[in-house]
Amino acid sequence: MFFVDTLEIEGLGNRGYLAGGPGGAVAVDPPRDIDQVIAAAARRGVRIAYVAETHVHNDYVTGGLELARVTGAHYLVPADAAVSYRRVLVHDGDDFDVDPAAGLTLRAVATPGHTPHHTSYVLAEAGRPVAAFTGGSLLIGTVGRPDLVEPRLTEDLARAQHASAHRLADGLADDVAVLPTHGFGSFCSAGPAAGTAATTTIGAERHRNEALVKDVDTFVADLLAGLDDIPAYYAHMGPLNAAGPAPVDLTPPAPADAAELALRLAAGEWVVDLRARTAFAAGHLAGSFNIEAEGQLATYLAWLIPWGKPVTLLAGSPEQLAAAQRELARVGIDHPGAATTGGPENWLLPGERPRSFRRATFADLALALAATVEGLAPVVVDVRRAAERAAAHLDGTHHIPLHQLHRRGAELPDGPVWVHCAGGIRAAVAASLLDAAGREVVAVDDAFTSAAEAGLTVVTA
Template identity: 55%
Template sequence: MSATGDTRVEVIETSSLGDRSYLATDGEVAVVVDPQRDVDRVLALAGRLGVRIALVLETHVHNDYVSGGLELARLTGADYGVAAADEVAFERLPLHDGDEVAVSDGLRVRALATPGHTFHHLSYVLVGATGPVGVFTGGSLLFGTTGRTDLLGEQHSEDLARHQHASAARIVEALPDGAQIWPTHGFGSFCSASQASGDSATVGEQKEINPALTLGEGEFVEQTLRGLDAYPAYYAHMGVQNTAGAPPLDLRAPARADAGELARRLDHGEWVVDLRSRTAFAVSHLAGAVSMGLDGPMVTWLGWMIDWGAPLTLLGESREQVAEAQRELARIGIDRFAAAATGAPEELAEHPERLRATPTADFGDLAAAQRGPTELPHPDVVLDVRTNGEYRESHVEGAVHVPLYDVPRRLAEVPSGVVWVHCGSGYRAAAAASVLEGAGRDVVLIDDLFGSAAESGVAMAS
């Protein structure tokens, strides 16, 4: 939360997707910017504050989540502001560069055209009783970086990068150095061109550190394009839903599956996702289940890997865990499930032979196993499932590289033998190990920080 004068801005964080939504209020009425699909969180916040939502704004047509803006406006009777140039299938308040909307006598927002992340991107200057207090920058100026410029197609990347550079300059020219910046992306979102830095920022601070403001256009464009890596495949579906207008959220519990049904779904090669921690998964799990713990970015990686529309069954320790996964997945438009089940693996297994355990190790174990026999099987293959950029920066010497999102489709590229699989911390490696296991491969999960590999005696390359 931040406050300037009579204006208060509340952050609604969705850390699993690396995004933030905002509610700004003068104490009586409020404006909401870039809400996620589960708008009950926004309504609950407005209720706690005792304010009425009068205006809902979108900075752009989002590619990384399904917006709740249309539904929030419908439920509250608020105006729904969207860039006039964006073609959408619903009624909205069409906004142009320079348009100002009075939320109350002491609270206004002014649209500022800031193309770059998308062609029609708008930022919104928040104007309080004493003048501009900050700006909602969406996917334009982020903390120490900017939004990526290739989501509308690689053919537009360079043009949008030039726009992004100009838009960053326009934002800081329009506001005093002490004004706050409130971005939507940049907290782990793949919509960010590079890793963001910091939890809060002012215009003056960004002038000192943000490449969009410290580099010339040519150097900025080159750096931005060079740093772009792959982004989640599910992004292809988000813009379509957001321009059409997402239906209301349905969080009713999926049908319950018994042990026999789970066995049938696993035998048919369907996605059965285990939501427990990777540590619990390694100890015991259903053969063929995929490890996607709720203690990590489950929604991003599952959304990236799964065939869109494929049957999906959720396994949790409790109904609450399944419900949390439903909410996370609904944010990217996955809200129809084949089934769900809760309980320990031993309770969900049709027969004890359907249970599996995954051997785990650290990088010290890998170094030892590479030197000679140990209690763990010899590493015939070291599989690195990090992103392309991470691998290029540094990797285990001789490692095979297949990013996690490609593992289900590139299993044939993993050489024969025992596979030791790693990522940056263990989360992605657990997911990859479970997919490999389901394909009949012998695996060892390296559940360790990649930064400890070299000091553990593992030979490295770059």
């Protein structure tokens, strides 16, 4: 009997998988911190015989090369992927015996689209397909975006995505499980997953996946029209993965006291407070930025910070710090320059006071706008992405996406700045950036759906 264990990489919106039987297993698209894959295999009491990559990843650093080295597994990489290390060259139609005694085999299926070399893997038991590891090809309700490799290839890859999705659907039965790597919050997804489904099958995708319910021209036009900005750090992930990532290093960072933090801030380094946005707004070290550890820490910090710039982490607890360091290593932010735990009382020099700013709702914003008689009116800034704003936005507001705010904040006119997003998390990050720059700021910690209810004018597409 086969098994499939899902490895949730929630901060990046991805999944890896361990699948096989009593005599052997395959790890598909493993994260950089391979200890969790090894632990999953140990719980099953199985040997990892193969490590399989569906493609050279653009959104995280793979652990595949190191996992294969540590376990002695065969490292399966699509033959056309331009990489600098030894691996098993995988071609369309190649078969691999994962657990011969149990009749478990893995077949490679060329599914270009997300990348030109993208390959899916179909797990079969006694010759009957039971699961398809689809990487960035067929996702839940959508597909992987085709614009991460080369702009001139985007339309051709979008058409390839349509053909690849149909190839999988035409070649597999309705009950075959579809197990994608992307689509759970990753910006590698061309669109949001369908509904709240956590799992899917070929049969379910036949009825809802954009690539399977639309003709190719409509699909391509809609897909290209919906593409949004690419996280800046993606430009570094592909080269790191192609060169062969170094083993992860989770050695605890050097401790920093208040004097050390002051020196790092004065040097222009990024000091990032990982505590909840409510705690940060109530009191924080002046000049520090806030990205909640429990959100998409790696995605937003890697997107915002200049690549290679030193980072110091402020955490509420040692456990929070360790989890954050692990998550950041997955996107190549290795070994923070320094770190400390506790709260502002531990991070301030004698005589310093913590900074704070107000949190509010859209109803509060409506009152503030209505109450403006003289003096400076609130400057309202929408930090959502362009596609979100195009669908609906507040009339008369400024638009600077969060990932552009650090370099464009000076464009905002004078006055108190009210920052909003879709739910409050990005607004909190933006508020911390503006607060560190010395602006008077209010973070709207509220769902955008409440804006109209509060009497604010919402412009829709």
